[in-house]
Amino acid sequence: MRSQIKAIVYTSNTGFTARYAALLAQAAQLPCYELKHSRELPSGTSVFYMGWLMAGQIKGLKKARKRFHLAGVCGVGMGSPDDNPPDELRQNNHLDEIPVFSLQGGYAPAQIKGVYRLMMSLAAKVMSKKAGQQGETMRKALTDGIDFVSSQNLGDITGWMQKN
Numbered sequence: 001m002r003s004q005i006k007a008i009v010y011t012s013n014t015g016f017t018a019r020y021a022a023l024l025a026q027a028a029q030l031p032c033y034e035l036k037h038s039r040e041l042p043s044g045t046s047v048f049y050m051g052w053l054m055a056g057q058i059k060g061l062k063k064a065r066k067r068f069h070l071a072g073v074c075g076v077g078m079g080s081p082d083d084n085p086p087d088e089l090r091q092n093n094h095l096d097e098i099p100v101f102s103l104q105g106g107y108a109p110a111q112i113k114g115v116y117r118l119m120m121s122l123a124a125k126v127m128s129k130k131a132g133q134q135g136e137t138m139r140k141a142l143t144d145g146i147d148f149v150s151s152q153n154l155g156d157i158t159g160w161m162q163k164n
């Protein structure tokens, strides 16, 4: 596993990113910290950062970037890596020189509160208008929730960690 990475650090709103971070930490045998509870990690530590996606932005990235050396970054969204390609995440989040990954987390409507709930209800109106099977899946996910978290989705990241 990538020797210079000392920890997995993450930001999660409803738990999907937290679960991926825990699975990755286990696979890579690294400690895992929520960004807001990562004070014991010295600043400048080399970490792999994971954050949930909000309107294409990787949450917590700015703060993580200020504190740590980001050896790699992963965005976790409701959409698949086809919907959120790493190159697009790189561009939207100004991550030019950093390896970027994309994972599909899920959607937990009951756990979304406050301003995020309002934002999502607006986005849901747009997303629900998609036609065909994709639209049907989206409508069901937005109402009932959906969970894609699986250790099998981590192959690209663990493979990259092993090679580097």
Ligand SMILES: Cc1cc2nc3c(=O)[nH]c(=O)nc-3n(C[C@H](O)[C@H](O)[C@H](O)COP(=O)(O)O)c2cc1C
Binding pocket: 011, 012, 013, 014, 015, 016, 017, 018, 052, 053, 054, 055, 056, 057, 076, 077, 078, 079, 080, 083, 084, 104, 105, 106, 107, 108, 112, 115, 116, 117, 119, 120
């Ligand atoms: C306000 C808001 C905006 C979102 N924007 C996106 C988005 O742009 N792309 C996406 O794939 N998912 C988006 N999502 C879905 C979350 O990224 C997804 O549910 C993710 O798995 C949440 O991870 P968490 O459980 O770690 O918070 C959005 C969710 C909320 C509440």
